[in-house]
Amino acid sequence: MQFQKPLCLILLATAIAWPGAVFAQQKKANQHCNPIGRVLRANNKALVGALICQGQRVQGVVQQGNAILCFVTNGISPFMDSPVNCATSKTVKQPKMRLCETPQGGKCYRNKGIGTAQTPRILSPYGRVIRNQRPNVTWQAVPEATSYQIQIESQSRSLWAKTVAGTSIQYPQSLPPLSPNNTYRLSVVAFKQNAPLVADSQIIQVLDTADAEWLKQNEQFIHSLKLDPDQTAYLDLNVIYLSKGLLNESIQVLEERVTAGSDHPEVYRVLGDHYWAVALVDQAYAKYQKAEQLAEIQGNAAALEKAKAGLALIEQYYSQLPDNKNEDQK
Structure with missing residues (x-):
């Protein structure tokens, strides 16, 4: 299978300064490094799958044929000519407090406290771009x-509407699938008897056909390397999914690792980042707490620092929330 260059893949004209044997040892021994990239293709097979850690030196020139997957780009174009250009840190941004709309046009804030919900907050799909x-x-x-x-609209025209008593539903097989690269509005309105209470909505866009094929090929290539499943989820698959805006895919893969019993703190920390990014604050807090606990037990200082940073942001967020509903809802 011909491997297509993904968003963060770069064919190198530079070399890693360490001998292949040393690099291979680092791949096994340095479990707590702060990785900025991974060697996916190399003439020296000992290099394939090795992590490039923050602070490791990169210099020299080698034969063509190497490829590096950069894990963080911080908004810079990920097509680079050297792993030294891979971004070396990632900052979790605090989301704005999300407002919900009532059918009467009023606003409501989410109450303080874990487990509270005053709107039918859409939990999935996560993010704007979807694959399914x-x-x-x-x-x-x-x-x-x-x-x-539940309603899905396109250009103000309703394509599908359904009323249910539960809190989940699958888009029906009886209707044509949503079209690639088209934009839709997904809405959920809560009713008490026949009276509307509150609503939530979001814009979704189906991944286009070319990007879907690109993603499939790169998923297959990454899985063919038979890497550590936790690292594959929170590093390799995470970056290719996010390169196409597929937050939903990344969350699903990471949650699968949680269900499988993962004890890697970065699995939970990255999940915390993702839930935080979509303002699912309670879920983010729980994941950051689990990441902190595991990082402390394992002595993983890099993961512990990131988990604590996430918790600090959320604690600041909680401290600013009103204890009760705002005046519009009284």
Whole structure:
């Protein structure tokens, strides 16, 4: 299979300064490094799959045929001519406090405290771009709601609407699938009997056909390397999914590792980052707490620092939330 150069892949004209044997040893021994990239293709097979850690020296020139997957780009174009240009840090940004809209046009803030939900907050799909043309939609339950209406619209025209009592539904097989590269509005309205209470909505866009094929090929290539499954999830697959805006895919793969019993703190920390990015603050807090616990037990200083940074941001966020509903809802 011909491997297509992914967003973060770079064919090198530079060399890693360490001998292959040393690099291979680092791949096994240096479990707590702060990785900025991975060697995916190399003439020296001992290099394939090795992590490039932050602070490691890169110099010299070698034969063509090497490829590096950069894990963090910080908004810079990920096509680079050397792994030294891979970004060396990632900052978790604090999301804005999310407002919800009532059917009457008022605003409501999410109450302080874990587990509270005043709107049918859409939980999945996460993010704007989706891969599945028949997405599974889930949302938070609303106190006093007796039913929920789900609707998908395109250019203000309703394509599908359904009323259910639960908090999840699959886009039906009986309808045509959502079209690649098209934009839709997904809405969930909570009802008490026949009266609308509150609503949530988001814009979704189906990944285009070319990007879907690119993604499939690169997934297959990464899996063919038979890397550590936890690292594959939070490093390699995470970066190719995010390069196409597929936050939903990354969260699903990471949650699969959680279900499988992963004890890697970075699996939970990256999940915390993702939930934080979409303002699912309670879920982010729980993942950061788990990452902190595991990092302390394992002596993983790099993961511990990141988990603590995430917790600090969320604690600051919680401290600024109102204890009760705002005046619009009184």
